[in-house]
Amino acid sequence: MSNVIPTSADRPDDRLTRLRRLRRAELPLATVALARYLIGKVLVREHADGRTSGRIVETEAYPPGDASGHAFRGPTPRNRALYLERGHAYVYFVYGSSYMCNVTSESARVGAGVLLRALEPLDGIDLMALRRGAGRLCDLARGPGRLAAAMAIDRRCDGIDLCAAGDLWLAAAPWATGPIARSVRIGITSEIGRPRRFYERGSPAVSGPRRLRA
DNA sequence: TATGCGATATTCT
């Protein structure tokens, strides 16, 4: 049963996973390094309906100067948060249907970030399933649009400091992270071929075609 | 399993 994701639901005596908030000083400054670092860490959402959280198993780096990054043509009302100091949320809406959640990187006033593409659900699994409509556990937050939907992340989360106590924050890895693999990014039309996507090899919650999950 | 397409809203040219 290697495809079974261990969650807090398997430990009824400890209803919520024990989580330690990440300090900003722990986050690598460089975008690609941050994208790799975030694999295995936890994204936590505090909401009136309850807490949801999940292990980050897939990310993509959009470093300074990358033509597929939203900050490539300079600051706009939409990408403003991308210029915040590392460890803030940049959330935007695309395709008329999906929100995308990013973690800002680099120094303040440098526009760059890391797209969070998939989570392995940890806490609040019932709530995630409710928001997404019933489905397999490993599909609840598999893909960036699904991740945002499962965690109730929308434009109100844009600009939140993920290293502070609040509605959205980052926590340290709850257990040892598996092997990290690297590949090209998904769904972009420029800068194709640059290996700036990271994922935990073997996790059933990683998105994309089979060849990008090996 | 893999590929293709429409839906949908916001942003930028």
Place this chain on the structure above:
DNA sequence: GAATATCGCATAG
């Protein structure tokens, strides 16, 4: 007016 850091369903193999 065009493009888009997607999703889910449809269809073919």
